[in-house]
Amino acid sequence: DIQMTQSPSTLSASVGDRVTITCRASQSISSWLAWYQQKPGKAPKVLIYQASRLESGVPSRFSGSGSGTEFTLTINSLQPDDFATYYCQQYNTYGTFGQGTKVEIK
């Protein structure tokens, strides 16, 4: 299985901050990477797919970049609704999730 490593595990930020989360793959996955947001007690929701494509209905303050083995999720101007846990997922070969990044209030 392809391994996905996210960093950091926890991130403390304030409303209005720009936040960046990194995801590294153990081998090249081209651009076959998605980002999800999960809030407590809820199912995950896709934000970004194919590394940089914004899912319909997702605010434009979310953006993704990268290819090969290194990827980033950026949230510009963090909003109160954005405090949640974020996961990357490779889908180049079956699927693997990163271990998650919790974005908490500073």
Next chain:
Amino acid sequence: EVQLVQSGAEVKKPGESLKIFCEGSGYTFPNYWIGWVRQRPGKGLEWMGIIYPGDSDARYSLSFQGQVTISADTSIRTAYLQWNSLKASDTAIYYCARTGVRMGYFDLWGRGTLVTVSS
């Protein structure tokens, strides 16, 4: 409405068998892969396996191969996740989720089924 509806919470004893389900509606069920994702209490998401209902082609993560069985019945638009002998470590929320025509990212999720295994 396009949705995935999952079966209700289960409480089982170690060694018991279990089959939970995920019913799709509002889209062409046979044409989209359905995957299963585990989330243990307070932990992250784990990709378990996936099935293409149209031909029942099922694939598994190495971690779950031989531990669970994924199946589907297109006549009732339902996918299943099955255990023959549960362990306490199987206690988790299990989500089903849909990908596109190509096996890929999950664009539609069920609400999850909580499975508790305890003696």
